[in-house]
Amino acid sequence: MNIPKKRLIAVAALAGVTAFPTAAVADPGDSADVDVTVDIAPIKVPGVLAMTVAGGAVALHENGSTLTVRQFTGTLPTVTVTDTRTADEIPAGSSWAVLGSSSDFTGTSGQAPITADHLGWKPRLVDGGNSEGQVSEGEEVVTSLDEPTQPGNNVGLTDQELLVSTYDSASVTGDAYSVDADLFLRTPADVAAGSYKSKLTLSLFE
Numbered sequence: 001m002n003i004p005k006k007r008l009i010a011v012a013a014l015a016g017v018t019a020f021p022t023a024a025v026a027d028p029g030d031s032a033d034v035d036v037t038v039d040i041a042p043i044k045v046p047g048v049l050a051m052t053v054a055g056g057a058v059a060l061h062e063n064g065s066t067l068t069v070r071q072f073t074g075t076l077p078t079v080t081v082t083d084t085r086t087a088d089e090i091p092a093g094s095s096w097a098v099l100g101s102s103s104d105f106t107g108t109s110g111q112a113p114i115t116a117d118h119l120g121w122k123p124r125l126v127d128g129g130n131s132e133g134q135v136s137e138g139e140e141v142v143t144s145l146d147e148p149t150q151p152g153n154n155v156g157l158t159d160q161e162l163l164v165s166t167y168d169s170a171s172v173t174g175d176a177y178s179v180d181a182d183l184f185l186r187t188p189a190d191v192a193a194g195s196y197k198s199k200l201t202l203s204l205f206e
Contacts, residue, residue: 047085051204054078060185069186076181083173090170096206097165102157105196114187117144117156121181123163129175137179138162143186
Protein backbone atom coordinates (compact mmCIF):
# COMPACT_ATOMS: atom_id res chain seq x y z
CA MET A 1 0.00 0.00 0.00
CA ASN A 2 1.48 3.37 -1.02
CA ILE A 3 1.43 6.14 1.63
CA PRO A 4 0.53 9.52 0.12
CA LYS A 5 3.53 11.78 -0.28
CA LYS A 6 1.93 14.49 1.83
CA ARG A 7 1.65 12.11 4.78
CA LEU A 8 5.24 10.96 4.41
CA ILE A 9 6.48 14.50 4.83
CA ALA A 10 4.52 14.83 8.06
CA VAL A 11 5.85 11.58 9.43
CA ALA A 12 9.40 12.53 8.54
CA ALA A 13 9.05 15.82 10.34
CA LEU A 14 7.72 14.11 13.45
CA ALA A 15 10.51 11.58 13.35
CA GLY A 16 13.00 14.45 13.14
CA VAL A 17 11.61 16.00 16.31
CA THR A 18 11.99 12.81 18.29
CA ALA A 19 15.68 12.74 17.44
CA PHE A 20 16.33 15.70 19.90
CA PRO A 21 16.66 15.20 23.69
CA THR A 22 13.34 15.47 25.50
CA ALA A 23 12.59 17.72 28.49
CA ALA A 24 12.87 16.22 31.96
CA VAL A 25 9.63 14.93 33.36
CA ALA A 26 8.73 16.00 36.90
CA ASP A 27 7.82 13.36 39.37
CA PRO A 28 4.21 13.31 40.53
CA GLY A 29 3.67 15.89 43.26
CA ASP A 30 6.53 18.20 42.18
CA SER A 31 5.71 21.90 41.55
CA ALA A 32 7.44 24.99 40.12
CA ASP A 33 6.70 28.70 40.31
CA VAL A 34 7.08 31.27 37.54
CA ASP A 35 7.31 34.94 38.47
CA VAL A 36 5.37 37.13 36.05
CA THR A 37 6.07 40.88 36.02
CA VAL A 38 4.77 43.79 33.98
CA ASP A 39 5.51 47.52 33.98
CA ILE A 40 2.42 49.66 33.33
CA ALA A 41 3.11 53.32 32.60
CA PRO A 42 0.62 55.84 34.02
CA ILE A 43 -1.83 57.33 31.54
CA LYS A 44 -0.64 60.80 30.67
CA VAL A 45 -3.54 63.22 30.80
CA PRO A 46 -2.71 66.48 29.00
CA GLY A 47 -2.85 69.59 31.17
CA VAL A 48 -5.28 72.38 30.41
CA LEU A 49 -5.50 76.14 30.59
CA ALA A 50 -8.96 76.99 31.91
CA MET A 51 -11.01 79.85 33.32
CA THR A 52 -13.77 79.70 35.94
CA VAL A 53 -16.05 82.45 37.26
CA ALA A 54 -17.34 82.31 40.83
CA GLY A 55 -20.82 83.52 39.91
CA GLY A 56 -23.06 84.11 36.93
CA ALA A 57 -24.58 87.46 37.90
CA VAL A 58 -23.89 90.74 39.68
CA ALA A 59 -26.35 93.45 40.70
CA LEU A 60 -25.26 97.09 40.64
CA HIS A 61 -26.57 99.45 43.31
CA GLU A 62 -26.66 103.24 43.38
CA ASN A 63 -23.65 104.60 45.20
CA GLY A 64 -21.82 107.92 44.85
CA SER A 65 -24.24 109.71 42.54
CA THR A 66 -23.96 113.49 42.00
CA LEU A 67 -26.37 116.14 40.72
CA THR A 68 -25.19 115.49 37.16
CA VAL A 69 -24.16 111.82 37.12
CA ARG A 70 -25.82 108.77 38.63
CA GLN A 71 -23.45 105.99 39.62
CA PHE A 72 -24.18 102.31 40.27
CA THR A 73 -21.46 100.02 41.61
CA GLY A 74 -20.77 96.33 42.24
CA THR A 75 -17.99 93.73 42.19
CA LEU A 76 -17.24 91.29 39.40
CA PRO A 77 -17.40 87.67 40.65
CA THR A 78 -13.90 86.28 41.13
CA VAL A 79 -12.35 84.98 37.93
CA THR A 80 -9.73 82.22 38.26
CA VAL A 81 -7.32 81.09 35.58
CA THR A 82 -5.81 77.64 36.20
CA ASP A 83 -2.96 76.14 34.18
CA THR A 84 -2.21 72.45 34.77
CA ARG A 85 0.01 72.01 31.71
CA THR A 86 3.66 70.99 31.80
CA ALA A 87 6.24 73.24 30.20
CA ASP A 88 6.58 70.98 27.14
CA GLU A 89 2.83 71.27 26.46
CA ILE A 90 3.01 75.05 26.05
CA PRO A 91 3.93 76.54 22.66
CA ALA A 92 7.10 78.61 22.77
CA GLY A 93 6.49 82.31 23.32
CA SER A 94 2.88 81.88 24.45
CA SER A 95 1.05 84.36 26.65
CA TRP A 96 -2.52 84.35 27.93
CA ALA A 97 -5.08 87.01 28.81
CA VAL A 98 -8.67 87.34 30.00
CA LEU A 99 -10.57 90.06 28.16
CA GLY A 100 -14.01 91.48 28.89
CA SER A 101 -16.64 93.37 26.94
CA SER A 102 -20.20 94.39 27.72
CA SER A 103 -23.38 94.57 25.71
CA ASP A 104 -25.67 97.58 26.02
CA PHE A 105 -28.02 97.73 29.03
CA THR A 106 -31.52 97.12 27.70
CA GLY A 107 -34.59 98.30 29.57
CA THR A 108 -37.05 95.62 30.61
CA SER A 109 -39.97 98.01 30.09
CA GLY A 110 -38.97 99.50 26.78
CA GLN A 111 -36.68 102.26 28.09
CA ALA A 112 -33.94 103.51 25.80
CA PRO A 113 -30.79 101.40 26.24
CA ILE A 114 -27.77 102.54 28.23
CA THR A 115 -24.81 101.93 25.95
CA ALA A 116 -21.85 99.83 27.06
CA ASP A 117 -19.49 102.80 27.11
CA HIS A 118 -21.21 103.82 30.37
CA LEU A 119 -19.85 100.73 32.20
CA GLY A 120 -16.27 100.73 33.47
CA TRP A 121 -14.12 98.61 35.74
CA LYS A 122 -11.00 98.61 37.87
CA PRO A 123 -9.44 95.10 37.93
CA ARG A 124 -7.80 93.82 41.12
CA LEU A 125 -5.47 90.80 41.40
CA VAL A 126 -6.79 88.70 44.30
CA ASP A 127 -4.29 85.82 44.19
CA GLY A 128 -1.11 86.04 42.14
CA GLY A 129 0.01 82.51 43.06
CA ASN A 130 3.76 82.06 42.81
CA SER A 131 4.08 84.15 39.66
CA GLU A 132 6.33 86.77 41.29
CA GLY A 133 4.66 89.57 39.38
CA GLN A 134 4.44 87.78 36.04
CA VAL A 135 0.62 87.69 36.26
CA SER A 136 -0.99 91.12 36.57
CA GLU A 137 -4.40 92.78 36.42
CA GLY A 138 -5.44 95.09 33.61
CA GLU A 139 -5.63 98.86 33.84
CA GLU A 140 -8.71 100.76 34.93
CA VAL A 141 -11.21 101.54 32.17
CA VAL A 142 -13.51 104.49 32.89
CA THR A 143 -16.72 105.50 31.15
CA SER A 144 -17.45 107.89 28.33
CA LEU A 145 -18.76 110.38 30.93
CA ASP A 146 -15.33 110.52 32.61
CA GLU A 147 -12.09 112.25 31.87
CA PRO A 148 -9.46 109.61 30.99
CA THR A 149 -7.28 108.40 33.86
CA GLN A 150 -4.91 106.81 31.33
CA PRO A 151 -4.55 107.93 27.71
CA GLY A 152 -7.70 106.95 25.83
CA ASN A 153 -9.21 104.77 28.57
CA ASN A 154 -12.59 106.55 28.84
CA VAL A 155 -14.29 104.16 26.43
CA GLY A 156 -16.14 101.81 28.79
CA LEU A 157 -16.22 98.05 28.32
CA THR A 158 -17.09 98.18 24.66
CA ASP A 159 -14.33 96.12 23.10
CA GLN A 160 -12.40 93.38 24.93
CA GLU A 161 -10.68 95.26 27.71
CA LEU A 162 -7.93 93.51 29.68
CA LEU A 163 -8.83 91.92 33.02
CA VAL A 164 -5.72 89.82 33.78
CA SER A 165 -2.76 88.49 31.79
CA THR A 166 0.74 87.07 31.70
CA TYR A 167 3.40 87.67 29.08
CA ASP A 168 4.96 84.18 29.45
CA SER A 169 2.65 81.17 29.84
CA ALA A 170 5.48 78.70 30.43
CA SER A 171 6.85 80.61 33.41
CA VAL A 172 3.55 80.59 35.33
CA THR A 173 2.20 77.14 34.51
CA GLY A 174 1.17 74.74 37.27
CA ASP A 175 -0.67 77.33 39.35
CA ALA A 176 -3.94 79.26 39.64
CA TYR A 177 -4.53 83.02 39.56
CA SER A 178 -7.61 84.95 40.71
CA VAL A 179 -8.85 88.43 39.91
CA ASP A 180 -12.00 90.48 40.38
CA ALA A 181 -12.91 94.06 39.51
CA ASP A 182 -14.84 97.03 40.80
CA LEU A 183 -17.68 97.70 38.34
CA PHE A 184 -19.27 101.10 37.90
CA LEU A 185 -22.11 102.24 35.68
CA ARG A 186 -22.32 106.02 35.21
CA THR A 187 -25.28 107.62 33.50
CA PRO A 188 -26.69 111.12 33.04
CA ALA A 189 -28.88 112.25 35.91
CA ASP A 190 -31.98 112.16 33.69
CA VAL A 191 -31.63 108.45 32.81
CA ALA A 192 -35.04 106.76 32.59
CA ALA A 193 -36.06 104.85 35.72
CA GLY A 194 -36.58 101.10 35.50
CA SER A 195 -34.73 97.81 35.37
CA TYR A 196 -31.94 97.20 32.89
CA LYS A 197 -29.75 94.24 32.07
CA SER A 198 -26.64 93.59 30.04
CA LYS A 199 -24.19 90.76 29.44
CA LEU A 200 -20.54 91.04 30.37
CA THR A 201 -18.58 88.49 28.34
CA LEU A 202 -15.24 87.24 29.65
CA SER A 203 -12.93 85.36 27.29
CA LEU A 204 -9.62 83.57 27.88
CA PHE A 205 -7.13 83.76 25.01
CA GLU A 206 -3.65 82.37 24.47
